[in-house]
């Protein structure tokens with residue numbers, strides 16, 4: 362499974378990219394706001410750090426504005442992917458941008474039928490929001506499983522990005538169900554390295570190594 366980082370924090374991106382762990386980046390207006398930087402400047406820097414797809418999101422509500430934004434975003438770097446909301450206008454923009462050879466990521470997906478429509482419109486990626494569904498006592502991962510089953514049934518090439526990831530469990534569940542990509546916030550990425558037994562094991566081996574050296 363591919364791992365995208367769900368952040369515009371260039372320090373974190375640089376750190377994990379240098380380890381070969383970053384297949385792409387997703388951003389949204391909230392993530393850009395948190396970075397404290399201007400969108401264009403942040404995206405251009407991120408695109409230099411990461412070769413994989415970098416999703417960029419605007420706030421236009423009509424097809425014409427979305428397409429205009431999409432063309433502008435994709436002029437920033439060759440790996441920009443245009444993020445569009447799961448609305449009728451958003452799907453019209455998906456179609457228009459894909460005709461221009463611009464890749465799209467349909468965001469704010471909360472149902473299997475939304476994902477089906479996005480795939481039919483020609484989206485490169487769909488982003489079901491796992492954590493936000495869990496927040497309202499729905500089952501976010503079940504949505505990912507359903508979308509995957511539909512895409513496999515009919516051979517859709519659209520890739521599924523498990524988004525709104527809140528824990529390493531979401532990442533593991535995404536990988537287990539064959540989801541193409543999980544987009545992971547840096548705090549979740551950090552947790553994915555850790556296990557108390559690993560730390561305890563290292564401590565014990567070190568103690569025993571040192572004790573053996575005293576013989």
Ligand code: E4P
Nearest residue numbers: 367387389488493524525526
């Ligand atoms: C990524 O594409 C999404 O915008 C992001 O994962 C949303 O995450 P949140 O629900 O934690 O805001």
